[in-house]
Amino acid sequence: MAKMIGLIEVDIETCKGCSLCVEACPTSVIELAEEVNGKGYNYAYMENPDACIGCANCSMVCPDSCITVYRKKVEMV
Amino acid sequence: MEENSMAEVFNDIKKPENLVYSKSKVLTDNVMHYCPGCSHGVVHRILAEVIEELGVQDKTIGVAPVGCSVLMYNYIDIDWQEAAHGRAPAVGTAINRLWPEKIVFTYQGDGDLAAIGTAETIHACNRGENMIMLFINNGIYGMTGGQMAPTTLKGMKSSTCPFGREPAQDGNPLKITELLAQLPGTSLVTRQAVHTPAAVRKTKKALLKAFENQKQKKGTSVIEVVSTCNSGWKMTPVESNKWMAENMFPFYPLGDFKDE
Numbered sequence: 472m473a474k475m476i477g478l479i480e481v482d483i484e485t486c487k488g489c490s491l492c493v494e495a496c497p498t499s500v501i502e503l504a505e506e507v508n509g510k511g512y513n514y515a516y517m518e519n520p521d522a523c524i525g526c527a528n529c530s531m532v533c534p535d536s537c538i539t540v541y542r543k544k545v546e547m548v
Numbered sequence: 549m550e551e552n553s554m555a556e557v558f559n560d561i562k563k564p565e566n567l568v569y570s571k572s573k574v575l576t577d578n579v580m581h582y583c584p585g586c587s588h589g590v591v592h593r594i595l596a597e598v599i600e601e602l603g604v605q606d607k608t609i610g611v612a613p614v615g616c617s618v619l620m621y622n623y624i625d626i627d628w629q630e631a632a633h634g635r636a637p638a639v640g641t642a643i644n645r646l647w648p649e650k651i652v653f654t655y656q657g658d659g660d661l662a663a664i665g666t667a668e669t670i671h672a673c674n675r676g677e678n679m680i681m682l683f684i685n686n687g688i689y690g691m692t693g694g695q696m697a698p699t700t701l702k703g704m705k706s707s708t709c710p711f712g713r714e715p716a717q718d719g720n721p722l723k724i725t726e727l728l729a730q731l732p733g734t735s736l737v738t739r740q741a742v743h744t745p746a747a748v749r750k751t752k753k754a755l756l757k758a759f760e761n762q763k764q765k766k767g768t769s770v771i772e773v774v775s776t777c778n779s780g781w782k783m784t785p786v787e788s789n790k791w792m793a794e795n796m797f798p799f800y801p802l803g804d805f806k807d808e
Binding site: 512530 | 554557558560561562563566567568569570571572575579580582583584585586587588589590593742743744745748749784785786789
């Protein structure tokens with residue numbers, strides 16, 4: 472069986488912590504960090520990286536275009 | 549040990565051939581000045597993506613409005629003209645007539661398009677000027693501190709109607725997109741939103757259609773985007789999206805009004 476594994480990269484300095492991506496993620500991968508960036512915003516990061524399927528929903532709703540998405544198909548044994 | 553294997557997996561995925569989404573090259577590196585979660589950012593982004601996909605970066609001219617998006621020319625790397633408050637369709641008309649082969653779009657908020665610029669908007673659409681009009685409707689004057697706009701809903705609170713809009717005193721909210729759909733000059737009149745990934749994809753599709761109409765010289769394409777102003781509405785971005793779906797959509801229903 473094949474499975475999609477995804478990876479998101481958040482540009483921490485341009486993220487404003489609006490949490491729209493947290494809401495849009497179907498597999499609850501994204502959370503807001505406890506730490507803040509240079510502007511004082513709690514930036515988004517991958518809390519559960521294993522669950523990411525690379526659907527790019529987070530990047531679709533991001534107003535600041537700070538999310539880059541990668542996706543790869545892997546064969547499960 | 550486990551962290552090492554995690555990093556290995558990440559390095560394995562993070563390759564150019566696995567790239568699904570990255571920031572559009574038409575967007576500049578400037579950080580947008582908008583509040584966190586503002587719909588303007590999403591609309592700017594899909595606009596840049598459409599321009600990049602169609603390969604029209606060198607022949608697109610945008611007309612920036614007065615309002616929060618007044619500094620829009622800092623964010624999308626195309627040619628721009630700044631218009632006086634409400635006069636973007638008039639400036640767009642001039643550009644369109646001087647360079648008919650260029651792609652012209654105007655980008656306005658509700659205070660710009662539906663209040664001070666109503667005459668320009670209606671007459672540009674009635675003449676059927678060959679351009680794209682993007683209308684961001686958040687029911688409030690966001691830039692100046694959340695005053696009541698023509699599109700403010702009945703009973704909706706703003707800083708100049710703190711107890712809610714009362715039609716007997718303040719008049720009724722204006723559905724300008726429905727008005728524009730009646731005019732013979734318009735070819736595509738649609739209302740969209742950008743609150744969910746599906747809605748963003750639909751709005752992008754509508755934009756692609758509008759750029760296509762412009763190429764075929766079909767007339768004015770009006771795209772209204774029902775948006776949020778979380779600072780003006782005094783809510784979090786997620787709450788304001790929910791509030792918009794519950795309160796704005798019943799009065800401003802999404803969908804195409806005209807597609808010829």
